[in-house]
Amino acid sequence: MAITCVLLLLFIALHGADCSHIVGGKDAPPHSRPYMASLQFRGRNRCGGVLLREDFVLTAAHCRIPQMYTVVLGVDALAANESTKQEFTALRSFQHPQYDGHENDVMLLKLDGRANLTSAVQLIALQRGRVRRSSQCITAGWGDVGDNNTVATTLQEVNVTILSMRTCQRRWGDVPITRAMICATGSRTSQGFCAGDSGGPLVCDGAAAGVVSFSGRRCGDPRTPDVYMSTSFYRGWIGNVLRRNKPKL
Numbered sequence: 001m002a003i004t005c006v007l008l009l010l011f012i013a014l015h016g017a018d019c020s021h022i023v024g025g026k027d028a029p030p031h032s033r034p035y036m037a038s039l040q041f042r043g044r045n046r047c048g049g050v051l052l053r054e055d056f057v058l059t060a061a062h063c064r065i066p067q068m069y070t071v072v073l074g075v076d077a078l079a080a081n082e083s084t085k086q087e088f089t090a091l092r093s094f095q096h097p098q099y100d101g102h103e104n105d106v107m108l109l110k111l112d113g114r115a116n117l118t119s120a121v122q123l124i125a126l127q128r129g130r131v132r133r134s135s136q137c138i139t140a141g142w143g144d145v146g147d148n149n150t151v152a153t154t155l156q157e158v159n160v161t162i163l164s165m166r167t168c169q170r171r172w173g174d175v176p177i178t179r180a181m182i183c184a185t186g187s188r189t190s191q192g193f194c195a196g197d198s199g200g201p202l203v204c205d206g207a208a209a210g211v212v213s214f215s216g217r218r219c220g221d222p223r224t225p226d227v228y229m230s231t232s233f234y235r236g237w238i239g240n241v242l243r244r245n246k247p248k249l
Contacts, residue, residue, distance in 0.1 A: 022142075022157065022192075023191065024158055026156065026158070031084065033140050033155060034074070035201070036140060039057075040070045043070075047060065047197075047199040049071070050208050051123050052208075053123065053242060054123070058108055058199075058208065059211065060212060061095045062105055064107060068089050069109065070087060070090075071090055071109065073088070073121045074120040076154050084118065084120035088111040088113050090111060090112075091110050091112045094108040096234070102176070102214075104229070104234075105229050108241050124208045125208070126207060127205075127209035127210075127230075127232050128235075129232055131182055132162065136159060136204075137184065137202050138159055138160065139184075139192070140201065140203070141196065141212070158186055158192060159186065159191075160202070161185060168183030168225050171222075171223055172224060177227065180234070181229060182202060182227070184202065184210075184225060189221065191220045192220035194220075197212050208231050209230070209231055209232070210231060211229040
């Protein structure tokens with residue numbers, strides 16, 4: 001019962017409060033994260049993602065909605081009409097079959113076309129092994145920069161440090177932290193992601209090491225470290241989906 005109650009609070013924090021954006025970060029240099037995707041509904045950024053193949057984006061399973069997303073690539077400021085911008089429709093979503101609202105929070109989106117790779121639109125590789133404790137990584141996204149509905153005008157990024165599973169589990173208490181998860185915190189309080197950055201990347205040494213999944217009631221609170229799904233744990237499932245959906249020549 002205790003776990004159920006905590007997870008309910010997490011759901012409210014992530015979805016109801018909609019405080020899920022990079023906080024305590026900084027403007028990313030323009031087009032320095034060319035793999036970033038903005039998943040939009042009715043013109044509003046709802047989740048993040050990364051471009052794994054010209055026609056596939058990796059994001060979080062809890063980002064799934066009944067309608068189709070507009071997937072925007074190659075932009076820094078979402079409101080600007082940048083010449084590097086490319087837009088697609090997500091034709092189909094592949095949610096991990098064992099997603100239960102907490103674990104296996106990963107999803108792939110099939111686009112209605114193939115991205116044209118340019119300096120502003122690039123693929124990102126998946127991390128091959130588990131990220132080590134104390135590694136320095138970054139996470140990025142668009143949205144609230146102060147946990148107060150102040151929407152960012154440009155892509156934000158923040159440096160984070162990887163925690164051990166033991167430390168993360170101790171801080172989260174009754175909420176299960178599994179080997180499929182990676183935990184990280186900023187160097188000070190109020191640095192990290194929240195729900196609107198869901199599906200965005202944890203990038204370590206230039207590769208996608210994690211997918212933004214869940215955090216606590218307050219954005220960037222080190223007492224409840226940010227939690228990502230480990231991409232190395234899901235490499236097999238991701239590879240299978242991509243192989244079964246090879247682009248037509």
